[in-house]
Amino acid sequence: MFAWYDRHGRTLPWRRRWPELTPAYHVWLSEIMLQQTVVATVIPYFLDFTRRWPTVCDLAAAPAEDVMSAWAGLGYYARARNLHRAAQIVCSDHGGLFPQNVEGLRALPGIGPYTAGAIAAIAFGQPSIVVDGNIERVMARYFAVATPLPAAKADIGALYATVRPDERPSDFPQALMDFANAVCTPKAPGCPGCPLADGCAARQADAQRDFPVKPPKKAKPxxxxxxxxxxxxxxxxxxxxxxxxxxxxxxxxxxxxxxxxxxxxxxxxxxxxxxxxxxxxxxxxxxxxxxxxxxxxxxxxxxxxxxxxxxxxxxxxxxxxxxxxxxxxxxxxxxxx
Ligand code: SF4
Incomplete structure (x- = not known):
């Protein structure tokens, strides 16, 4: 996976490669922005936020209306309110430093298990569980997980821990995300050139598109x-x-x-x-x-x-x-x- 990542991994404004670690402020900001939002949309917002507010305490001190206005167009506006509150807590209660473990991170507003795991791994090099929708897809295919989502999430998290290497803990989830985006895509996985093909259970059963198993779709009102x-x-x-x-x-x-x-x-x-x-x-x-x-x-x-x-x-x-x-x-x- 790292050989693939070192050749094909994306260069993103919030990304550094092991052993250099991305500041927690940048990991957190990008991860919150990336929830339900594609990378191309997030990049200008990330650059704008970090230019206006270079540190988490700068963001904490900003008027709420400035933060909401800068967020306009990104959608899911509860994220912006939680972002501002979390910045204020990090600044006032933690001296401007993010907690370095999943439990401490999860205590902050707007940070769920995935985001906490991502910050712990990417910013602090900890071997946490980092399973977003993209990694979920790769794991579900690689292991041919038959349980439908979302019930399969716990199993997929446990499987992730079995394949997570000890080396380059901050790069591993990012490598998997890029790989899922570029190779193991939802509709047209590039199995013939895939470095994981030999061990992939879905590929061996020629059933790549059957995984992850999704619950039946409900029509939106x-x-x-x-x-x-x-x-x-x-x-x-x-x-x-x-x-x-x-x-x-x-x-x-x-x-x-x-x-x-x-x-x-x-x-x-x-x-x-x-x-x-x-x-x-x-x-x-x-x-x-x-x-x-x-x-x-x-x-x-x-x-x-x-x-x-x-x-x-x-x-x-x-x-x-x-x-x-x-x-x-x-x-x-x-x-x-
Ligand atoms: S072989 Fe195909 S389905 Fe399996 S991980 Fe690679 S791209 Fe995904």
């Missing part, structure tokens, strides 16, 4: 909501910071209704009934489509153009880069209306 874009005579929009808890928590957003459990209901026969204030609201063409992990959203967009200047801090010049992706789509639809 579709929700319908509405967002309200009001523009004043200066072209400024009415924006609110969403409540800390819940969908898009803490993010700047247009007022909306009907799509989260905490929302006011949305009556499609009377769209303006859930508007933030009375105005001449008009629906803007087709709804905006957005996919969340657990549901698909069709969001109607209502637009109102006011003849007066808006009064209050909610009236702001729209900076799309500060908005979550759903609200950027809403803004685009409003501009087309």
């Amino acid at each position: 579709v929700r319908r909501g509405i967002a309200f874009v009001a523009l004043d005579s200066d072209g400024r929009a009415y924006l609110q910071t969403r409540p800390e808890r819940g969908m898009l928590g803490g993010m700047l957003a247009f007022p909306s209704a009907g799509w989260t459990d905490a929302d006011q209901a949305y009556d499609r026969d009377d769209p303006s009934a859930s508007a933030p204030f009375a105005a001449d609201w008009a629906l803007a063409g087709r709804p905006v489509a957005h996919v969340f992990t657990h549901f698909t959203l069709d969001m109607d967009v209502a637009v109102a153009r006011l003849a007066r200047r808006g009064d209050g801090p909610e009236w702001q010049t729209v900076r799309p880069a500060s908005l979550p992706t759903l609200m950027r789509k809403v803004w685009d639809a409003a501009k087309r209306a």
Whole structure:
């Protein structure tokens, strides 16, 4: 595996090769950003965060709204809130140094077993268990694990420990991740040239695509909501910071209704009934489509153009880069209306 990694492993801004270890701050930041997000999307955010906040204590001292704004577009915004809280704990309770073991790391907000294992291995060279979705796929195929996910996770973790070498503990999980990405891919594994082919049980049974075994897929429910874009005579929009808890928590957003459990209901026969204030609201063409992990959203967009200047801090010049992706789509639809 290391021979493959040394030739083909990716060069990434948060990566160093054994025996040099990546700072825990960089491992942690990149791992949180990479949850549910692809590497190409994360790279500019990682570079921006580390330029603005070179140390974990710089991040801890930053205003929450700056952190949320810098995170805008990455999605899963609870990650950003937990990131900021964890930075504050590391800085205030641990003197700016991350705990060096899995238990200590897991006590920090937003750090689960995978992320704790990854930081312990990559930043501190510890022989922890590091099994993300990519490594899970390689292990499930190599050992032909018949138990469906997620029940198979414990078995896969135990199998990982049996193949984990003593040498280069920080490189091993990174090598496996790159290998899974480049060779043992979900749909078209490159078995003929694979350095693990001789020992791979799935390959020997010609059943690579049958692993990992997944539970039957459930169809995602579709929700319908509405967002309200009001523009004043200066072209400024009415924006609110969403409540800390819940969908898009803490993010700047247009007022909306009907799509989260905490929302006011949305009556499609009377769209303006859930508007933030009375105005001449008009629906803007087709709804905006957005996919969340657990549901698909069709969001109607209502637009109102006011003849007066808006009064209050909610009236702001729209900076799309500060908005979550759903609200950027809403803004685009409003501009087309
Ligand atoms: S032989 Fe194929 S299925 Fe097995 S680890 Fe290699 S690429 Fe993956």
